[in-house]
Structures are given as structure tokens and as C-alpha cells.
Amino acid sequence: MTDTTSGIKMTAGTRLYLYASLSLVACLVLVPLMTTALGGFKSLGDLRVNPFGLPHQWVWSNYTDILFGERYWRQMGNSLLIAVISVFLTVVVSAMAAFTFAHVKFFGSAQLMNYFLIGLMFPVATAILPLFIRIRDLGLLDSYWGVILPQVAFGLGMSILLFRNYFRNLPDELFQAAFVDGCGYIRFFWYVSLPLSRPIVATVSIVTFVNSWNSYILPLIMLNTETKYPWPLGIMVYRGEFGTEWQLVLAFITLTILPTVIVFFLAQKHIIAGLTAGAVKS
Amino acid sequence: MTDMTAATYARPAPAKSAVKYKSPTARGRLPVLILFLPPALLLFTLFVILPMGEAAWYSLYRWNGYGTPTEFIGIKNFTVLFNNAAFSQALINNGLIILISLLLQIPLAIWLAMMLAHKIAGVVAFRLIFFLPYVLADVAAGLIWRFVYDGDYGLFAAVAGFFGVATPYVLADRSLAIYAVLAVIVWKYFGFHMMLYIAGLQAVDRSVLEAAEIDGATGWQKFRYVTLPLLASTVRLSVFFAIIGSLQLFDLVMPLTGGGPSNSTQTMVTFLYTYGVTRMQVGLGSAVGVVLFVICVTLAFGYKRIFMRHD
Numbered sequence: 001m002t003d004t005t006s007g008i009k010m011t012a013g014t015r016l017y018l019y020a021s022l023s024l025v026a027c028l029v030l031v032p033l034m035t036t037a038l039g040g041f042k043s044l045g046d047l048r049v050n051p052f053g054l055p056h057q058w059v060w061s062n063y064t065d066i067l068f069g070e071r072y073w074r075q076m077g078n079s080l081l082i083a084v085i086s087v088f089l090t091v092v093v094s095a096m097a098a099f100t101f102a103h104v105k106f107f108g109s110a111q112l113m114n115y116f117l118i119g120l121m122f123p124v125a126t127a128i129l130p131l132f133i134r135i136r137d138l139g140l141l142d143s144y145w146g147v148i149l150p151q152v153a154f155g156l157g158m159s160i161l162l163f164r165n166y167f168r169n170l171p172d173e174l175f176q177a178a179f180v181d182g183c184g185y186i187r188f189f190w191y192v193s194l195p196l197s198r199p200i201v202a203t204v205s206i207v208t209f210v211n212s213w214n215s216y217i218l219p220l221i222m223l224n225t226e227t228k229y230p231w232p233l234g235i236m237v238y239r240g241e242f243g244t245e246w247q248l249v250l251a252f253i254t255l256t257i258l259p260t261v262i263v264f265f266l267a268q269k270h271i272i273a274g275l276t277a278g279a280v281k282s
Numbered sequence: 283m284t285d286m287t288a289a290t291y292a293r294p295a296p297a298k299s300a301v302k303y304k305s306p307t308a309r310g311r312l313p314v315l316i317l318f319l320p321p322a323l324l325l326f327t328l329f330v331i332l333p334m335g336e337a338a339w340y341s342l343y344r345w346n347g348y349g350t351p352t353e354f355i356g357i358k359n360f361t362v363l364f365n366n367a368a369f370s371q372a373l374i375n376n377g378l379i380i381l382i383s384l385l386l387q388i389p390l391a392i393w394l395a396m397m398l399a400h401k402i403a404g405v406v407a408f409r410l411i412f413f414l415p416y417v418l419a420d421v422a423a424g425l426i427w428r429f430v431y432d433g434d435y436g437l438f439a440a441v442a443g444f445f446g447v448a449t450p451y452v453l454a455d456r457s458l459a460i461y462a463v464l465a466v467i468v469w470k471y472f473g474f475h476m477m478l479y480i481a482g483l484q485a486v487d488r489s490v491l492e493a494a495e496i497d498g499a500t501g502w503q504k505f506r507y508v509t510l511p512l513l514a515s516t517v518r519l520s521v522f523f524a525i526i527g528s529l530q531l532f533d534l535v536m537p538l539t540g541g542g543p544s545n546s547t548q549t550m551v552t553f554l555y556t557y558g559v560t561r562m563q564v565g566l567g568s569a570v571g572v573v574l575f576v577i578c579v580t581l582a583f584g585y586k587r588i589f590m591r592h593d
Contacts, residue, residue: 010400010402015402018397018400018402019402019404021393021397022394022397022398022404022408025390025394025412026408026411026412028469029411029412029414029415029469029473030411031437032426032427032429032430032437032469033414033426035429035430035437036426036429039429044435047435048434048435048439050440051435051436051437051439051440052437052440092321093321093322093325094322096317096318096319096321096322097318097319097321097322097323099314099318100314100315100318100319104311104314104315105311106311106315112319112323115326115331116322116326118330118331119326119330120582121578121579121582122334122574122575122578122579123526123529123530123551123574123578125530125532125551125554125571125574126334126337126571126572126574126575126578127330127333127334127336127337127571127575128554128555128558128559128567128571129337129340129347129554129558129559129564129567129568129571130332130333130334130336130337130340130568130571131329131333132347132559133336133347133564134328134329134332134333134336149325149328149329150329152325153325153326153328153329153330154329154330156322156325156326156330157326157330160322184310184313184314185310185311185313185314186310186313186314186317186318189314189318210417213419214418214419214420214421214533216419216420216421216532216533216536217532217533217551217555221559232419232421232422232533235421235422235425236421236425236536236537239425239537244434244435246429246432246435249425249429250429253422253425253426256422257418257419257422260417260418260419261414261417261418264410264414264417265410268410268413271417272413272477275416275417275474276474276477276478276481
């Protein structure tokens with residue numbers, strides 16, 4: 001830790017300045033979020049005259065109607081399904097490919113690795129129209145696969161890079177011992193490499209999951225049946241339907257971001273490390 | 283692989299073990315390659331490389347997406363694009379986003395990271411709060427701020443009412459809307475940059491700072507001449523992310539303004555969506571994709587070569 005006032009005891013003035021500035025920024029972050037959550041408990045009239053404070057009367061039905069309805073759960077379920085399949089496919093496919101780059105010597109290995117690294121350089125949006133046409137021609141339009149496959153493909157560059165770097169750093173002695181004992185590549189991958197790679201599996205999974213959970217542009221273009229919508233699409237539809245009935249929209253937003261916030265606070269260490277490391281290492 | 287064998291030979295181990303270790307390598311190579319490589323290769327080629335190539339091809343045609351593209355029009359899509367006022371606005375806006383990141387977001391992130399480096403109570407809580415917006419989906423953040431900016435119900439309405447001025451409809455105002463969007467971008471992403479700087483600051487050697495202190499450096503001098511130069515590689519990384527992020531910005535703009543009012547908040551990707559996807563102008567949309575691709579690749583190579591070669 002760098003302590004800029006190292007050695008000297010912090011004066012009361014510095015302390016005050018620090019807390020005042022930090023609290024101000026924290027307020028700027030939290031006020032929109034708090035008003036959103038509280039706004040969901042208000043009636044529309046209450047919201048209009050009093051957007052900041054506590055509700056005059058707590059209207060629980062805004063929340064309970066959504067929670068007892070089918071729509072909210074269906075959207076969250078869709079998002080979860082898409083994210084879980086994407087994570088599974090990304091981990092399996094990229095770990096296997098990365099393993100060959102890290103441990104199997106073959107002609108064109110370096111070139112092939114660079115080929116995958118091209119994927120790091122541009123976002124999905126650049127190729128979204130040809131992607132749409134390809135998915136349509138494959139008959140996958142309006143199916144989860146139409147979202148999952150491009151999503152996994154665009155995540156491969158980074159995941160392969162992360163896995164390869166990790167595999168490379170596993171101690172050599174392991175390979176020698178295993179190969180002397182007559183263990184082949186595939187068994188080695190399954191019984192040695194993967195079990196030892198839990199941290200990087202976690203990183204890749206977190207990055208992939210968060211990306212998929214929050215993804216908007218791919219489902220927007222690939223799906224057109226409302227029952228298949230993941231939540232970012234569903235919330236936009238909901239907002240379109242209920243227009244200016246902000247109290248309902250706010251309750252809906254609160255409920256959809258609630259799982260993210262809870263998981264974030266429970267697993268903050270891993271999530272922060274995963275999201276920043278994932279970005280930095282690539 | 284090369285460093286692995288090099289390491290094997292470098293060790294004073296008997297040559298025998300190296301031979302034994304090498305023989306199964308050659309034997310089992312084929313099955314693992316046939317089994318492990320094709321899934322990744324197939325997915326990546328089919329859904330990343332081919333579409334990108336097709337974008338370059340389609341961008342030379344006028345095509346509505348049905349049948350095969352036959353109406354070859356050369357570079358007309360590109361000339362149309364660069365003469366389009368909305369696209370110029372999108373380019374300007376993408377530039378503005380980068381500018382605001384450099385001038386506001388990154389200094390804010392450094393300032394906060396420096397403050398959180400002090401040993402005071404509650405540091406962890408502040409760090410979590412500041413990172414929270416980054417974890418939320420862009421769409422959710424966009425909708426939340428749409429409420430904040432709402433002239434009838436939102437926080438802006440309340441603040442304006444408190445001061446007794448007319449309620450501004452920020453998102454409906456041609457000249458204000460883009461600044462409203464920029465504010466949300468800073469709100470959403472400063473925490474991510476702050477985390478980069480916190481990690482960077484942890485690597486700064488304290489003894490250098492102590493030496494500066496003994497030499498009588500003031501707080502600002504210590505920051506300007508010791509900490510900041512030592513953070514240079516983090517700054518370059520953070521600027522790189524800010525630029526890349528600006529180029530793909532879409533999810534946040536859609537719930538806020540959808541690119542409006544009258545195209546004043548378009549970004550390159552919202553332009554692609556509005557003009558290419560919803561109107562099924564595959565040629566024009568692909569041309570935007572190609573422009574975006576060229577900018578991204580140039581940046582990725584150029585920026586890394588010029589600014590990050592020592593990192």
C-alpha cells in the first residue's frame with residue numbers, strides 16, 4: 001500500500017478532507033440507485049412530488065405484482081440459461097485449444113494462436129449484420145443458440161490467451177512425471193491441467209458470465225419472441241409498455257439488478273479480481 | 283513449449299530423462315490436436331473471422347439481406363457514410379467520449395485511488411461502492427439515469443423545483459443530451475479505472491516516496507514527480523480501455539436516448555443499429571462495421587506500438 005502521508009501522523013484536517021470527498025462521490029453513486037429502489041415503493045403521485053425521500057406510504061404491490069408474475073422469472077431464467085451455457089462452452093472449448101498451444105508442439109502453432117488473438121481487436125458490433133445473416137441462414141434465428149454461439153466465439157480470443165498463459169506456468173516436473181508414468185495428453189489435460197487451473201477457470205467464468213448476463217446487442221438482433229428475451233431486452237420492453245408509470249419501471253429495474261448487487265457483495269473479491277485481471281491480461 | 287524443453291536441458295538432469303519425456307510427446311500428438319483444436323477453430327472462424335470478411339464484402343453492395351448481394355456499387359456506401367450528418371455526429375460524439383475520459387474520468391479515478399491508499403477506516407466499503415456501477419448492466423444504468431433525468435418525475439425535476447427554476451428536459455434537448463450521456467458514462471466506468479490505479483499504486487515503492495519526503499517534497503510534488511511517473515504504464519492502459527470502450531458504446535445510449543433527439547447522441551454503433559440493422563441496409567451497415575474495424579485495429583496496433591512498447 002502506498003501511504004502518501006507515510007511517517008507523519010495524519011492531521012484531523014486531512015482526515016476530514018478525505019472523508020468529505022469520498023462521501024460526496026459515494027453519494028453521487030448511491031443516490032440514483034437508492035431513489036430507484038425507493039421509487040419502486042411509491043405511488044406515481046408520491047414519486048412526482050417527492051422523488052428523493054422515503055415513500056409517504058409504502059406501496060408493496062409494485063414489487064409483489066412483479067414477483068408473483070411470470071414475466072420477471074422467465075426473463076431471469078432466460079438470462080441464466082444463456083449465461084450458464086455460454087460459460088460452460090467457453091471454458092471447455094478455450095481450455096482445450098489453449099492446452100494444445102501451451103503443451104503440444106505442432107507446425108503453425110504460433111500463427112494459429114495469433115489467428116485467435118485477432119478476436120481481441122474488435123467488438124461484436126463491427127460484424128453484427130453479417131453475423132445476423134449467418135445465424136439466419138443456419139436457421140438459428142430466434143433461438144438461444146443464435147445468441148450463445150457468437151457470444152462464445154467472440155470470447156474465445158481472451159479466454160484462450162488467459163488459459164494458455166496459465167497452463168504454461170504450471171511446473172515442468174508435472175509433465176515429465178506424468179509422461180514417464182505413461183500418461184497421454186488428454187488424460188493429463190483432464191487429471192492434471194484442469195484441476196490445477198481452478199483460479200483461471202474462475203476468472204474466465206466470471207468474465208464470460210457477466211458479459212453474457214449484461215449482453216444487450218446480440219439478443220436484441222437475434223431474438224424476436226418476447227418469451228425468449230433475456231432481462232436486458234425484457235426490461236426495455238417493460239419500460240416501453242408502462243411508459244411513464246415510473247414506479248413500476250423502477251421496481252422492475254430494482255428487482256432485475258438485485259441479483260447482481262447481492263452476488264457482487266458476496267463474492268466481491270473474486271469479481272473485482274476477475275473483471276480487472278480479465279481486462280488487463282488481455 | 284520451446285521454453286519448456288530449454289528448461290529441461292538447462293537443468294543438470296541426466297539426458298536420459300529428457301529422452302524419455304520427449305518420446306510420448308510425439309506419439310500422442312495427433313489425437314489431441316484433432317480432438318482439442320477444431321471446436322475453437324470452427325466457432326471462431328464461423329462467427330468471428332468470416333462475418334468480418336463478409337462485412338468488408340457486403341460493404342461494396344447495396345443489399346437488403348435477401349438472396350445474394352448483386353448490386354455492386356463500389357465505395358458508394360462509404361461516401362454516403364462520410365457525407366451523412368448523423369454519422370459525422372457519431373464520430374464527433376465518440377471523440378467527445380474519449381476526451382471526457384481523458385479530462386475527467388481518469389483524473390477522477392486517480393484522485394480516488396490516491397485517497398483510498400490512505401489507511402483510514404471504511405476504505406473497503408468505499409472501494410466497493412465505487413466499483414458497483416461498473417458491475418451493473420449498461421441497460422439498467424441507462425434506465426436508472428433516464429429516470430434521474432426525467433423532467434416530470436426524476437431527480438432533476440425535484441432539484442429544479444427546489445431552486446424554483448423551470449424543469450429542464452435534458453434528454454430531449456439537442457444541445458444538452460450528449461452531456462447528460464457523458465455524465466452517465468463517467469458515473470458507470472470511473473470505478474473500473476479506479477481499480478486499475480489502486481492495483482498500480484500498490485506496486486509503487488514506498489521508499490521512493492519517503493526519500494522524496496526527506497528531500498522536502500510537498501504532497502503535490504510527490505504526486506507529480508514520483509507517483510504519477512511510476513503510474514505511467516497504468517495510465518496508458520486505462521486510456522486504452524477508455525478508447526476501446528468509447529468505440530463500442532451502445533447499450534448505455536439506447537435506453538437513455540436511442541441516439542436522439544435528432545441524432546445528437548449517436549455513436550458509431552447506435553448509428554449502425556439505427557441505419558443498418560433496423561432498416562436492413564446491409565451494405566451501409568457493413569460499411570460502418572468496416573470503418574469501426576479499421577479504427578479498432580489501427581488503434582490496437584498503433585497505440586500499443588507507440589505508447590505501450592515498454593510495458
